[in-house]
Amino acid sequence: MDNKPQLIIRMGSHAEKDYILKLGKQFDGIIIGANIVEATAGATASLIGQKLKMPYYIDPMTYVFGCNLEGIRSEQKKDGKTVVDYKRAYRRLAPELGELFSNTLKKNKPISPEDFTPTVLKQVCQKVINYQLKRLHTEFEKDEEYEKYADSIPKPAGIFSPYFFIRSKEWFNLFLRLSKTTADIKPEPPVYSVLCADYEMLIEDSFIDKAVAEIPKTGVNGIWLWFSKFNEWTVREEYLRAFKSLVKQLSEKGLEVYNRHGGYFSLALNKFGMKGISHGVGYGEKKDVLQIKGPPNAPIVNYYLPDMYKRFGVPDIEICLHGLGITTPKDFHEKICGCVICKGVVKDSILDFQRFGDKHLATPKSKRESQTSAAAKRCRFHFLVNRIIEKDFIGGNDLAAIIQKISGAQEKWDEQLLIINNSNHLIRWKAVLSS
Ligand SMILES: [Zn+2]
Structure with a gap:
């Protein structure tokens, strides 16, 4: 049996497809938000249905309709005037998910648990299942050129039940009802629910006990965890411990457990039952539920x-190279990163490392220099290649070796204060993984 943790890559926009096409087979799957599907339906259908040929999931993004709707409004040009309206992708998505969602936008009133009468509950679950099973087929069927391929699009690797941001007992109960109703319909792919709550819930009295007692009863095959603002690098040890305990207990009850936005710590929890994680091509290892709009x-x-499982500015790392005895590209590849990207970039001299941080004035009017898109691309590819290496390392080694590797990195960087002073997460991770 393959014990490697799974890495499901989340495509945040169609522009990211290059990364996914290049590294495709090394990921265990791809997940696409329904808003991205609606924004670029034809392109998404041909990517998933024809080019990639890998397991995929469509995230129905239902939670957005239960939050402050300002998050999905934007300024738009209409008949020469600037108006504020719901983004086109969500205006298209709402009717696909059903009347409850269309009415939400019509009435400008977010969905609430009281909206779910038994009839509505059933309708919503069925609609959300159908959307995931059929949306891409419909797109192919509409197109003369692609019509003949519609039946060749595989089913998604899993179906998500509709989900919302849990902030009270009522929302938690709704989460259980939506999970159970979806599981009862028994669509062919396995059913997953999304436990989406603030990270403070992790240490709230009895939250974990209740989740562990109630979720398995719903009949879902697995659960994707999404704790808003859960930042593996900065949260206190007690949150990391609570998270680990939740993962361990849910997996012991037979559920597949994934973290919707996770980094190396989540990946290492594979040793405690975490089946896989997802994140974007260059970000998304943590995500605030209420910040629906992307970063400005x-x-x-x-x-x-790689040693710190964390990002640092290129100049900060550069300052440390000398102290680590790194003077040649060969040293760099041995002591910092020897991935295929770094071998291509740091080639003639260690000064080449600066190419990961290349800056320019993006336009003649720009006041400040920004990173070139080529440099950003290098950083993203290097990150993804390393994440794949990490996944293989965790899959092929025991917990002691994972902890040992962290200790080794702490010793190696001990005198490089710019880095080590910003790496206290390693102390907490080690403590939580060890006991
Ligand atoms: Zn590298």
């Missing part, structure tokens, strides 16, 4: 330092 402007994509 393109932020700098920092260099992922």
Whole structure:
């Protein structure tokens, strides 16, 4: 049996397809938000149905309709005027998910647990299942050129039950009802529910006990965890411990457990039952539920330092190279990263490392320099290649070796204060993984 943790890559926009096409087979699957499907339906259908040939999931994004709807509004040009309206992708998605969702936008009133009478509950679950099973087929069927391929699109690797952000007992009960109703319909692919709550819930009295007692009874095959603002690098040890305990107990009850937005710590929890994680091509290892809009402007994509399982600015790492005795590309590949990307970039001299941070004035009017898109691309590819290496390492080694590797990195970087002073997460991770 393959014990490797799974890595399901989340495509945040169609522009990211290059990464996925290049590394495709090394991921265990791809997950696409229904809003992305609606924004670029034809392109998504041909990517999933023809080009990729890998397991896929469609995230129905239902939670968005239960949050503050401002998050999905934007300024738009209409008949020469600027108006504020719901984004086109969500305007298209709502009717696909059913009347409850269309009415939400019509009435400008978010969905609430009281909306779910037994009839509505059943309708919503059925609609959300159908959407995931059929949306891409419909897209092919509409197109003369692609029509003949419609039947060749495989079914998704799993079906998500509709889900919302849990912030009270009522929302938790709704989560259980939606999970059970979807599981009872028994669509052919396995059913997963999404436990989406604030990370503070992790340490709330009896939350974990209740989740562990109630979720298996719904009949779902697995669960995707999404704790808003759960930041593996900064949260206190007690949150990491609670998270580990939740993963362990749910998996012991026979559920497949995934983290919707996770990093190396989540991946290492594979040793405690975590089946897999997902994140984006260059970000998304943590995500705030209420921040639906993406980050303003393109932020700098920092260099992922494999020893620390964390990103750092290129200049900060550069300062440390000398102290680590790194003077040649060969040293760099041995002590920092020897991935295929780094071998291509750091070739003639260690000064080449700066190419991960290349900056320019994006337009003649730009006041400040920003990272070039080529540099950002290098950083993303290097990160993804390393994540795949990490996945294989965890799959092929025992917990002691994982902990040992963290200790080794702490010793190696001990005198590089710029880095080690920003790496206290390693202390917490080690403590939680060890006991
Ligand atoms: Zn690398």
